Amino acid sequence: MKTEHADVIIVGAGIVGNAAAYYLTKAGMRCIVLEEEMIGHGGSSRNGGGVRQSGRDPREFALAAYAVKNIWPTLSEELGVDVEYRQNGYLVFGYNEEQDKSISVRIETAASFGVHMEMKRGADLKEICPYVSDHVVCAGWTPSDGVSNPMRTTLGYYIRARELGARFITGEKAIKINKIKGAARQVVTARGNVYEGDKIIVAAGYHGKFLLETVGIVVPMQKKLNEMIVTEPAPRLFEYMVGGMSGFYGQQTKHGSLIFGCPSGREYTFHELKNPVSTSVTASFICESLGIDLPILKQLKVVRAWSGWVDISLDGVPVIGAVEEVPGLLVAIASTGHGYGPGPAVGYTLAQLAMDQPSPVDITKLHFDRFDYGKKQPRYQSASSGGALLR
Amino acid sequence: MAEYMDRSKDIGPYVPQADDDRIVCRCEEITKGEIRQAVHMGLWTMTEVKRMLRCGMGLCQGQTCTKNIKRIIATELGVALGQLEEPSVRPPVRPVEVGVFGNEVESL
Numbered sequence: 001m002k003t004e005h006a007d008v009i010i011v012g013a014g015i016v017g018n019a020a021a022y023y024l025t026k027a028g029m030r031c032i033v034l035e036e037e038m039i040g041h042g043g044s045s046r047n048g049g050g051v052r053q054s055g056r057d058p059r060e061f062a063l064a065a066y067a068v069k070n071i072w073p074t075l076s077e078e079l080g081v082d083v084e085y086r087q088n089g090y091l092v093f094g095y096n097e098e099q100d101k102s103i104s105v106r107i108e109t110a111a112s113f114g115v116h117m118e119m120k121r122g123a124d125l126k127e128i129c130p131y132v133s134d135h136v137v138c139a140g141w142t143p144s145d146g147v148s149n150p151m152r153t154t155l156g157y158y159i160r161a162r163e164l165g166a167r168f169i170t171g172e173k174a175i176k177i178n179k180i181k182g183a184a185r186q187v188v189t190a191r192g193n194v195y196e197g198d199k200i201i202v203a204a205g206y207h208g209k210f211l212l213e214t215v216g217i218v219v220p221m222q223k224k225l226n227e228m229i230v231t232e233p234a235p236r237l238f239e240y241m242v243g244g245m246s247g248f249y250g251q252q253t254k255h256g257s258l259i260f261g262c263p264s265g266r267e268y269t270f271h272e273l274k275n276p277v278s279t280s281v282t283a284s285f286i287c288e289s290l291g292i293d294l295p296i297l298k299q300l301k302v303v304r305a306w307s308g309w310v311d312i313s314l315d316g317v318p319v320i321g322a323v324e325e326v327p328g329l330l331v332a333i334a335s336t337g338h339g340y341g342p343g344p345a346v347g348y349t350l351a352q353l354a355m356d357q358p359s360p361v362d363i364t365k366l367h368f369d370r371f372d373y374g375k376k377q378p379r380y381q382s383a384s385s386g387g388a389l390l391r
Numbered sequence: 392m393a394e395y396m397d398r399s400k401d402i403g404p405y406v407p408q409a410d411d412d413r414i415v416c417r418c419e420e421i422t423k424g425e426i427r428q429a430v431h432m433g434l435w436t437m438t439e440v441k442r443m444l445r446c447g448m449g450l451c452q453g454q455t456c457t458k459n460i461k462r463i464i465a466t467e468l469g470v471a472l473g474q475l476e477e478p479s480v481r482p483p484v485r486p487v488e489v490g491v492f493g494n495e496v497e498s499l
């Protein structure tokens with residue numbers, strides 16, 4: 001048992017924790033990152049690599065757009081690791097009139113944030129994607145969205161932060177936050193070690209919920225299993241991200257393999273497991289969706305399936321920023337299945353806040369206090385409304 | 392919970408070796424030298440190395456190279472083989488076509 005000190009203690013070595021550690025260390029702050037498993041154990045290394053703004057809720061749109069505008073384009077250079085970012089657009093398929101309308105709403109939201117998105121049909125659609133079947137009747141096209149490699153991005157932030165002097169300790173599970181004189185100051189781990197700092201950042205995905213509860217902060221959220229498949233490498237088919245209003249999403253990676261995910265309708269039934277598993281059903285659902293929309297992919301061989309947990313917020317957007325009730329505590333939790341694209345901006349924002357600097361984008365609608373029933377009545381959206389919230 | 396590792400611990404410098412250009416993962420053509428260098432960048436688990444370099448991620452899913460990769464990483468870190476956990480084995484056992492996999496939905 002020992003006590004160690006730093007300016008900032010970060011819990012969770014996912015994209016958010018690693019990015020925060022990088023930006024803090026770069027600014028001359030000392031930080032320690034505690035990770036229960038290994039670097040990038042959570043969703044950050046298991047996701048589809050979609051870097052999207054379109055389809056995002058207005059409350060979090062600016063954050064996603066900030067990452068796309070200011071961080072992603074130069075990230076490989078900055079980290080010295082090729083994160084395989086390609087800003088070649090995102091094409092989302094619609095299958096009926098209702099989805100046509102939903103895509104039109106997305107187009108309006110995007111426009112209100114200065115992001116161009118347009119509807120594609122018929123020959124226009126075929127020009128972008130010659131492989132679509134007749135099942136697809138329209139598609140939303142957002143040229144400034146894109147894809148990248150989640151494994152390399154998450155590890156890239158770690159490698160650079162570590163090189164600059166951030167301390168990372170893996171196999172160190174945080175179990176309790178201690179307040180001193182009313183402010184969060186210490187993180188206690190399962191091994192009995194104590195880490196003390198002026199600020200504590202909790203970026204631990206779903207399991208961060210239990211840590212926050214030790215200081216009375218209860219984030220209304222649930223845990224959901226997301227699964228993906230990867231194929232053998234194929235000749236180049238498309239350079240943009242592809243998705244369907246049915247909930248499937250994916251990309252052809254720089255390597256040439258195709259990675260795709262899709263809900264199976266059973267993903268809320270695996271709550272009790274600690275580590276995510278690949279179920280016997282979801283890969284089939286993913287392949288079925290792919291075969292219907294993009295029949296050319298039917299001949300490709302699937303080499304692996306995998307899964308990860310997503311932390312679904314009760315009102316559809318994450319909880320990010322300082323927690324008023326507990327001075328010194330900063331959080332990024334409940335990223336609701338699409339926290340990878342904005343991840344670099346979330347890490348940067350938390351780093352700024354930890355240094356008592358203003359947030360680079362307005363995140364007030366993402367603050368924890370929206371759940372303070374005494375102050376206001378939050379309007380809940382159903383978290384189980386399916387694929388639309390994800391990716 | 393995983394084994395405790397302080398990632399700032401000094402493991403010594405990367406020293407080039409004569410057989411660094413030997414290919415270890417044949418599917419993805421990853422060399423011994425690349426794996427050794429990844430360890431010196433701070434990637435201390437088999438899964439982290441795999442996720443960065445793609446070794447063991449190809450068609451055979453590491454069936455040929457996993458043991459060799461394990462030995463290289465363990466030697467570089469100066470730990471016993473048993474201390475390194477191998478990456479998860481996931482379905483399918485053999486590559487299966489998207490069309491064939493998708494057909495299964497009807498019977499679900």
Ligand SMILES: Cc1cc2nc3c(=O)[nH]c(=O)nc-3n(C[C@H](O)[C@H](O)[C@H](O)COP(=O)(O)OP(=O)(O)OC[C@H]3O[C@@H](n4cnc5c(N)ncnc54)[C@H](O)[C@@H]3O)c2cc1C
Nearest residue numbers: 012014016036042043044047048050174205308339340341
């Ligand atoms: C299959 C799948 C596909 C997805 N597709 C996309 C996509 O295309 N685009 C997109 O934007 N998003 C996508 N997402 C969501 C995205 O991956 C997550 O929102 C994002 O990675 C969250 O990052 P994070 O850093 O907040 O958390 P995580 O990556 O979950 O990291 C949290 C870390 O904290 C650690 N931890 C937990 N508890 C403790 C503790 N008590 N002590 C110490 N450490 C702890 C965990 O082990 C983990 O390493 C997808 C997710 C999945 C699973």
